[in-house]
Amino acid sequence: MTxxxxxxxxxxxxxxxxxxxLAPDVFKAMVRLDAAARKGVEPKLLELVKIxxxxxxxxxxxxxxxxxxxxxxxxSVERIIQLSAWEESEHFYTEKELAALELxxxxxxxxxxxxxxxxxxxxxxxxxEAELAQLIAAIxxxxxxxxxxxxxxxxxxxxxxxxxx
Amino acid sequence: xxxxxxxxxxxxxxxxSSLSAVAKHGLGDPALxxxxxxxxxxxxxxxxxxxxxxTIARKHGVSEAQLDLLAAWEEAEGVFDExERAALALxxxxxxxxxxxxxxxxxxxxxxxxxDVRLAHLVGLIVAINNWNRVMVGRRIxxxxxxx
Numbered sequence: 001m002t003x004x005x006x007x008x009x010x011x012x013x014x015x016x017x018x019x020x021x022l023a024p025d026v027f028k029a030m031v032r033l034d035a036a037a038r039k040g041v042e043p044k045l046l047e048l049v050k051i052x053x054x055x056x057x058x059x060x061x062x063x064x065x066x067x068x069x070x071x072x073x074x075x076s077v078e079r080i081i082q083l084s085a086w087e088e089s090e091h092f093y094t095e096k097e098l099a100a101l102e103l104x105x106x107x108x109x110x111x112x113x114x115x116x117x118x119x120x121x122x123x124x125x126x127x128x129e130a131e132l133a134q135l136i137a138a139i140x141x142x143x144x145x146x147x148x149x150x151x152x153x154x155x156x157x158x159x160x161x162x163x164x165x
Numbered sequence: 166x167x168x169x170x171x172x173x174x175x176x177x178x179x180x181x182s183s184l185s186a187v188a189k190h191g192l193g194d195p196a197l198x199x200x201x202x203x204x205x206x207x208x209x210x211x212x213x214x215x216x217x218x219x220t221i222a223r224k225h226g227v228s229e230a231q232l233d234l235l236a237a238w239e240e241a242e243g244v245f246d247e248x249e250r251a252a253l254a255l256x257x258x259x260x261x262x263x264x265x266x267x268x269x270x271x272x273x274x275x276x277x278x279x280x281d282v283r284l285a286h287l288v289g290l291i292v293a294i295n296n297w298n299r300v301m302v303g304r305r306i307x308x309x310x311x312x313x
Contacts, residue, residue, distance in 0.1 A: 016272060019285040025187035026289035033180035033296075057262040107303045110209040111261050115303050117167050124171075133171040133304070140299040147292045151259045151267045152285075 017152040030144065037137035040130065045097055047075060048083065049104045049135070050142040055084050056108050057146035064156035065164075066142075072161035096126040100135060107139045169305045181300070185293040191286030196225045197252055200235060200245075201287070202294040204253055205260045207236055209298035216308035218294075224313060248278040252287060259291045 020027040038046060047070035054062035067080055082089040086101050093101070103123040106115040127135055148154070189198045199222035206214035222232060234241040238253050245253065255275040258267040279287055300306075 016276075017281060017285055017288070019288055022282050022285035023188075023191055023289055025191065026184065026286060029180065029184035029187050030292075033177065033184055036174065036176040036180045039174070039176075058265060059262075103303075107299050109263055110211075110298060110302055111263065114210060115305070120169060120303075120305075121167075124169075129171050130174070133173055134177075136171060136300055136303040137174065137177045139303070140296050143299060144292045144296055146262060147259050147295060148288065150262055151255075151272075151288045151291075153267075 012155060012157070013153060015152055015154050019148055019152045030141075030148075033144070034141050037134065037141040040134040041138045043073060044070075044075060045100055046138055047073065048079070048093075048097060049100055049139060051080060052083050052086070052101055052104050053108045053139060053142040054146055056105065057143065057150060059146035059149040060156040061149040061154035061159070062142065062146055065159045068159055068161045099123045099126045103135065104139050107136060108143055167305075171304050173300055173304070177300075181293070181296055184289070184296070188286050188289035188293050192283055192290055193286075196222070196227050197249060198290055199225055199227055200231065200249060201252055201256045201290055203232070204235055204238070204256050205291060205294045206298055208257065208260045209295065209302060211298040211301050212308040213301040213306045213310060214294065214297055217311035220311060220313055251275045251278040255287065256291050259288060260295055 041049075047066055050066040051063065051070060054066060070080055071077070079092050082092045083101075086093060086098065090098055099122045102119050103115070106119045123135070124132055189195070192198055199218050202218045203215065203222060206218060219232060228244075230244050234244050235253075238245050238250065242250075251274040254271045255267070258271045275287070276284060
Protein backbone atom coordinates (compact mmCIF):
# COMPACT_ATOMS: atom_id res chain seq x y z
CA MET A 1 0.00 0.00 0.00
CA THR A 2 1.16 3.53 -0.73
CA UNK A 3 1.09 5.15 2.68
CA UNK A 4 1.83 8.44 4.33
CA UNK A 5 4.41 7.50 6.96
CA UNK A 6 3.19 10.22 9.34
CA UNK A 7 -0.28 8.67 9.63
CA UNK A 8 -0.97 5.75 11.93
CA UNK A 9 -3.07 3.26 9.92
CA UNK A 10 -4.93 0.32 11.46
CA UNK A 11 -2.88 -2.88 11.56
CA UNK A 12 -2.93 -5.22 8.56
CA UNK A 13 -4.82 -8.49 9.02
CA UNK A 14 -3.35 -11.87 8.18
CA UNK A 15 -5.00 -14.23 5.70
CA UNK A 16 -7.04 -17.09 7.11
CA UNK A 17 -6.03 -19.85 4.79
CA UNK A 18 -3.24 -20.10 2.24
CA UNK A 19 -5.52 -22.06 -0.07
CA UNK A 20 -3.28 -22.01 -3.15
CA UNK A 21 -0.45 -23.70 -1.22
CA LEU A 22 -2.76 -26.09 0.64
CA ALA A 23 -4.64 -27.09 -2.49
CA PRO A 24 -2.20 -26.66 -5.40
CA ASP A 25 -4.41 -28.89 -7.56
CA VAL A 26 -7.32 -26.47 -7.09
CA PHE A 27 -5.06 -23.46 -7.76
CA LYS A 28 -3.68 -24.99 -10.95
CA ALA A 29 -7.20 -25.73 -12.18
CA MET A 30 -8.22 -22.13 -11.44
CA VAL A 31 -5.24 -20.74 -13.38
CA ARG A 32 -6.14 -22.95 -16.36
CA LEU A 33 -9.77 -21.89 -16.16
CA ASP A 34 -8.79 -18.22 -15.96
CA ALA A 35 -6.63 -18.54 -19.09
CA ALA A 36 -9.41 -20.35 -20.97
CA ALA A 37 -12.08 -17.84 -20.00
CA ARG A 38 -10.17 -14.68 -20.87
CA LYS A 39 -9.60 -15.72 -24.49
CA GLY A 40 -11.62 -13.53 -26.82
CA VAL A 41 -12.53 -10.95 -24.21
CA GLU A 42 -11.12 -7.50 -24.89
CA PRO A 43 -8.50 -6.82 -22.13
CA LYS A 44 -9.74 -3.34 -21.21
CA LEU A 45 -13.33 -4.56 -20.91
CA LEU A 46 -12.17 -7.58 -18.93
CA GLU A 47 -10.63 -5.37 -16.24
CA LEU A 48 -13.82 -3.30 -15.95
CA VAL A 49 -15.84 -6.50 -15.53
CA LYS A 50 -13.39 -7.82 -12.95
CA ILE A 51 -13.41 -4.61 -10.94
CA UNK A 52 -17.22 -4.37 -10.96
CA UNK A 53 -17.73 -8.00 -9.84
CA UNK A 54 -15.08 -7.54 -7.13
CA UNK A 55 -16.91 -4.45 -5.88
CA UNK A 56 -20.20 -6.34 -5.65
CA UNK A 57 -18.54 -9.30 -3.91
CA UNK A 58 -16.40 -7.06 -1.65
CA UNK A 59 -13.11 -8.73 -2.56
CA UNK A 60 -10.37 -6.39 -1.31
CA UNK A 61 -7.46 -8.35 -2.82
CA UNK A 62 -9.18 -8.49 -6.22
CA UNK A 63 -9.95 -4.76 -6.18
CA UNK A 64 -6.31 -4.03 -5.37
CA UNK A 65 -5.12 -6.28 -8.18
CA UNK A 66 -7.52 -5.30 -10.93
CA UNK A 67 -7.59 -1.56 -10.33
CA UNK A 68 -3.77 -1.59 -10.47
CA UNK A 69 -3.77 -3.75 -13.62
CA UNK A 70 -6.39 -1.50 -15.24
CA UNK A 71 -4.41 1.65 -14.44
CA UNK A 72 -1.20 0.07 -15.70
CA UNK A 73 -2.97 -0.84 -18.95
CA UNK A 74 -3.94 2.80 -19.47
CA UNK A 75 -7.46 2.80 -18.07
CA SER A 76 -8.58 6.18 -16.72
CA VAL A 77 -8.98 6.87 -13.00
CA GLU A 78 -12.42 8.36 -13.69
CA ARG A 79 -13.76 5.24 -15.37
CA ILE A 80 -12.54 3.07 -12.50
CA ILE A 81 -14.01 5.35 -9.83
CA GLN A 82 -17.35 5.67 -11.62
CA LEU A 83 -17.75 1.90 -11.98
CA SER A 84 -19.67 1.49 -8.73
CA ALA A 85 -22.23 4.00 -10.05
CA TRP A 86 -22.04 3.24 -13.77
CA GLU A 87 -25.80 3.42 -14.23
CA GLU A 88 -25.59 7.10 -13.36
CA SER A 89 -22.43 7.74 -15.38
CA GLU A 90 -23.21 5.96 -18.62
CA HIS A 91 -21.42 8.56 -20.75
CA PHE A 92 -18.10 7.34 -19.31
CA TYR A 93 -18.58 4.01 -21.10
CA THR A 94 -19.47 2.62 -24.53
CA GLU A 95 -22.85 0.92 -25.08
CA LYS A 96 -20.98 -2.36 -25.41
CA GLU A 97 -19.23 -1.86 -22.06
CA LEU A 98 -22.54 -0.95 -20.42
CA ALA A 99 -24.18 -4.12 -21.72
CA ALA A 100 -21.25 -6.13 -20.33
CA LEU A 101 -21.44 -4.40 -16.95
CA GLU A 102 -25.17 -5.06 -16.70
CA LEU A 103 -24.58 -8.72 -17.51
CA UNK A 104 -21.77 -8.82 -14.94
CA UNK A 105 -24.14 -7.66 -12.20
CA UNK A 106 -26.88 -10.13 -13.16
CA UNK A 107 -24.52 -13.13 -13.33
CA UNK A 108 -22.81 -12.08 -10.08
CA UNK A 109 -25.96 -11.56 -8.01
CA UNK A 110 -27.74 -14.85 -8.80
CA UNK A 111 -29.19 -15.07 -5.29
CA UNK A 112 -31.63 -12.26 -6.14
CA UNK A 113 -32.90 -14.27 -9.06
CA UNK A 114 -31.72 -15.28 -12.51
CA UNK A 115 -30.37 -13.27 -15.43
CA UNK A 116 -33.22 -11.19 -16.92
CA UNK A 117 -34.09 -11.55 -20.60
CA UNK A 118 -33.55 -7.85 -21.30
CA UNK A 119 -30.06 -7.97 -19.78
CA UNK A 120 -29.14 -11.06 -21.79
CA UNK A 121 -30.69 -9.61 -24.97
CA UNK A 122 -28.77 -6.36 -24.64
CA UNK A 123 -25.51 -8.26 -24.22
CA UNK A 124 -26.38 -10.54 -27.16
CA UNK A 125 -26.83 -7.43 -29.32
CA UNK A 126 -23.28 -6.25 -28.66
CA UNK A 127 -21.42 -9.55 -28.48
CA UNK A 128 -21.36 -12.39 -30.96
CA GLU A 129 -22.40 -15.75 -29.56
CA ALA A 130 -18.91 -17.13 -28.94
CA GLU A 131 -17.81 -13.79 -27.49
CA LEU A 132 -20.85 -13.74 -25.21
CA ALA A 133 -20.11 -17.23 -23.92
CA GLN A 134 -16.55 -16.12 -23.13
CA LEU A 135 -17.85 -13.02 -21.37
CA ILE A 136 -20.12 -15.17 -19.18
CA ALA A 137 -17.15 -17.44 -18.47
CA ALA A 138 -14.97 -14.44 -17.59
CA ILE A 139 -17.63 -13.08 -15.22
CA UNK A 140 -17.83 -16.54 -13.65
CA UNK A 141 -14.07 -16.72 -13.16
CA UNK A 142 -13.72 -13.37 -11.41
CA UNK A 143 -16.58 -14.48 -9.17
CA UNK A 144 -14.51 -17.57 -8.40
CA UNK A 145 -11.41 -15.53 -7.48
CA UNK A 146 -13.61 -13.23 -5.39
CA UNK A 147 -14.88 -16.24 -3.43
CA UNK A 148 -11.39 -17.53 -2.70
CA UNK A 149 -10.21 -14.03 -1.80
CA UNK A 150 -13.04 -13.30 0.63
CA UNK A 151 -13.37 -16.78 2.16
CA UNK A 152 -9.61 -16.97 2.83
CA UNK A 153 -9.40 -13.26 3.69
CA UNK A 154 -6.49 -12.52 1.39
CA UNK A 155 -4.61 -9.31 2.23
CA UNK A 156 -4.83 -6.41 -0.27
CA UNK A 157 -2.16 -3.79 -0.87
CA UNK A 158 0.86 -5.77 -1.96
CA UNK A 159 0.02 -6.43 -5.61
CA UNK A 160 2.34 -5.10 -8.29
CA UNK A 161 0.72 -4.43 -11.69
CA UNK A 162 1.27 -7.29 -14.10
CA UNK A 163 2.47 -9.62 -11.34
CA UNK A 164 0.29 -12.49 -12.59
CA UNK A 165 0.45 -11.64 -16.27
CA UNK B 166 -38.98 -18.72 -22.11
CA UNK B 167 -36.59 -17.19 -24.58
CA UNK B 168 -33.92 -19.58 -25.79
CA UNK B 169 -30.31 -18.65 -25.12
CA UNK B 170 -27.77 -20.11 -27.43
CA UNK B 171 -24.34 -19.11 -26.14
CA UNK B 172 -22.33 -22.33 -26.15
CA UNK B 173 -19.62 -22.72 -23.54
CA UNK B 174 -16.14 -22.98 -25.03
CA UNK B 175 -14.85 -26.54 -24.79
CA UNK B 176 -11.61 -25.54 -23.02
CA UNK B 177 -13.57 -23.53 -20.47
CA UNK B 178 -15.88 -26.47 -19.82
CA UNK B 179 -12.96 -28.86 -19.42
CA UNK B 180 -11.16 -26.49 -17.03
CA UNK B 181 -14.33 -26.13 -14.96
CA SER B 182 -14.76 -29.89 -14.83
CA SER B 183 -11.22 -30.46 -13.61
CA LEU B 184 -11.60 -27.75 -10.97
CA SER B 185 -14.73 -29.53 -9.69
CA ALA B 186 -13.01 -32.91 -9.81
CA VAL B 187 -9.87 -31.95 -7.86
CA ALA B 188 -11.87 -30.02 -5.26
CA LYS B 189 -14.29 -32.90 -4.74
CA HIS B 190 -11.48 -35.43 -4.57
CA GLY B 191 -9.55 -33.34 -2.04
CA LEU B 192 -12.59 -33.00 0.21
CA GLY B 193 -12.85 -36.78 0.24
CA ASP B 194 -16.53 -37.00 1.16
CA PRO B 195 -18.76 -37.50 -1.91
CA ALA B 196 -22.06 -37.38 0.00
CA LEU B 197 -21.16 -34.14 1.77
CA UNK B 198 -19.92 -32.72 -1.55
CA UNK B 199 -23.39 -33.27 -3.01
CA UNK B 200 -25.09 -31.55 -0.05
CA UNK B 201 -22.78 -28.57 -0.52
CA UNK B 202 -23.41 -28.41 -4.26
CA UNK B 203 -27.18 -28.76 -3.89
CA UNK B 204 -27.35 -26.04 -1.24
CA UNK B 205 -25.34 -23.58 -3.37
CA UNK B 206 -27.53 -24.42 -6.38
CA UNK B 207 -30.64 -23.71 -4.29
CA UNK B 208 -29.28 -20.30 -3.29
CA UNK B 209 -28.29 -19.50 -6.88
CA UNK B 210 -31.54 -20.93 -8.33
CA UNK B 211 -29.80 -23.22 -10.81
CA UNK B 212 -32.39 -25.68 -12.11
CA UNK B 213 -29.95 -27.71 -14.20
CA UNK B 214 -27.52 -28.07 -11.27
CA UNK B 215 -30.28 -29.03 -8.81
CA UNK B 216 -31.55 -31.73 -11.11
CA UNK B 217 -28.05 -33.07 -11.68
CA UNK B 218 -26.83 -33.05 -8.08
CA UNK B 219 -30.05 -34.38 -6.57
CA THR B 220 -29.69 -37.32 -8.94
CA ILE B 221 -26.04 -37.88 -7.95
CA ALA B 222 -26.80 -37.42 -4.24
CA ARG B 223 -29.41 -40.19 -4.35
CA LYS B 224 -26.88 -42.39 -6.11
CA HIS B 225 -24.43 -41.77 -3.25
CA GLY B 226 -27.11 -42.77 -0.76
CA VAL B 227 -27.83 -39.32 0.70
CA SER B 228 -31.11 -39.76 2.60
CA GLU B 229 -34.41 -38.35 1.36
CA ALA B 230 -34.79 -36.61 4.74
CA GLN B 231 -31.54 -34.71 4.16
CA LEU B 232 -32.51 -33.76 0.61
CA ASP B 233 -36.00 -32.69 1.71
CA LEU B 234 -34.74 -30.55 4.59
CA LEU B 235 -31.56 -29.16 3.07
CA ALA B 236 -33.12 -25.78 2.30
CA ALA B 237 -33.91 -25.46 6.03
CA TRP B 238 -30.90 -27.28 7.49
CA GLU B 239 -30.48 -24.75 10.30
CA GLU B 240 -33.88 -25.76 11.64
CA ALA B 241 -33.29 -29.48 11.14
CA GLU B 242 -30.65 -30.25 13.77
CA GLY B 243 -31.37 -33.95 14.03
CA VAL B 244 -30.97 -34.48 10.30
CA PHE B 245 -27.52 -32.92 9.78
CA ASP B 246 -24.50 -33.52 12.02
CA GLU B 247 -22.16 -30.77 13.23
CA UNK B 248 -19.64 -31.35 10.47
CA GLU B 249 -22.31 -31.13 7.78
CA ARG B 250 -23.75 -28.03 9.42
CA ALA B 251 -20.33 -26.36 9.48
CA ALA B 252 -19.86 -27.11 5.78
CA LEU B 253 -23.33 -25.86 4.89
CA ALA B 254 -22.88 -22.61 6.84
CA LEU B 255 -19.60 -22.03 4.99
CA UNK B 256 -21.32 -22.82 1.68
CA UNK B 257 -23.94 -20.17 2.33
CA UNK B 258 -21.44 -17.53 3.41
CA UNK B 259 -19.13 -18.09 0.43
CA UNK B 260 -22.08 -18.20 -1.99
CA UNK B 261 -23.83 -15.04 -0.76
CA UNK B 262 -20.86 -12.66 -0.77
CA UNK B 263 -23.02 -9.72 -1.80
CA UNK B 264 -24.44 -9.51 1.73
CA UNK B 265 -20.92 -9.14 3.06
CA UNK B 266 -17.91 -11.36 3.72
CA UNK B 267 -17.54 -14.72 5.46
CA UNK B 268 -18.13 -14.24 9.21
CA UNK B 269 -15.40 -15.32 11.64
CA UNK B 270 -17.71 -17.69 13.52
CA UNK B 271 -18.70 -19.45 10.29
CA UNK B 272 -15.07 -19.83 9.26
CA UNK B 273 -13.99 -20.95 12.75
CA UNK B 274 -16.66 -23.64 12.89
CA UNK B 275 -15.60 -24.99 9.51
CA UNK B 276 -11.93 -24.90 10.56
CA UNK B 277 -12.83 -26.91 13.68
CA UNK B 278 -14.28 -29.74 11.58
CA UNK B 279 -11.94 -29.80 8.58
CA UNK B 280 -8.14 -29.74 8.51
CA ASP B 281 -6.54 -26.98 6.41
CA VAL B 282 -6.07 -29.10 3.29
CA ARG B 283 -9.67 -30.34 3.33
CA LEU B 284 -10.92 -26.87 4.14
CA ALA B 285 -9.06 -25.41 1.14
CA HIS B 286 -10.70 -28.08 -1.04
CA LEU B 287 -14.11 -27.42 0.51
CA VAL B 288 -13.77 -23.73 -0.38
CA GLY B 289 -12.67 -24.86 -3.84
CA LEU B 290 -15.75 -27.03 -4.19
CA ILE B 291 -18.07 -24.20 -3.13
CA VAL B 292 -16.37 -21.98 -5.72
CA ALA B 293 -16.63 -24.70 -8.38
CA ILE B 294 -20.38 -25.21 -7.96
CA ASN B 295 -20.88 -21.45 -7.93
CA ASN B 296 -19.07 -21.44 -11.29
CA TRP B 297 -21.46 -24.02 -12.75
CA ASN B 298 -24.46 -22.17 -11.31
CA ARG B 299 -23.31 -19.01 -13.11
CA VAL B 300 -22.67 -20.51 -16.53
CA MET B 301 -25.91 -22.53 -16.40
CA VAL B 302 -28.22 -19.77 -15.14
CA GLY B 303 -26.47 -17.19 -17.35
CA ARG B 304 -27.18 -19.31 -20.43
CA ARG B 305 -30.50 -20.61 -19.06
CA ILE B 306 -29.68 -24.30 -19.48
CA UNK B 307 -32.87 -26.27 -18.72
CA UNK B 308 -32.99 -29.02 -16.10
CA UNK B 309 -33.13 -32.65 -17.14
CA UNK B 310 -30.12 -32.60 -19.43
CA UNK B 311 -28.02 -34.62 -17.02
CA UNK B 312 -27.88 -38.39 -17.35
CA UNK B 313 -25.86 -40.30 -14.77
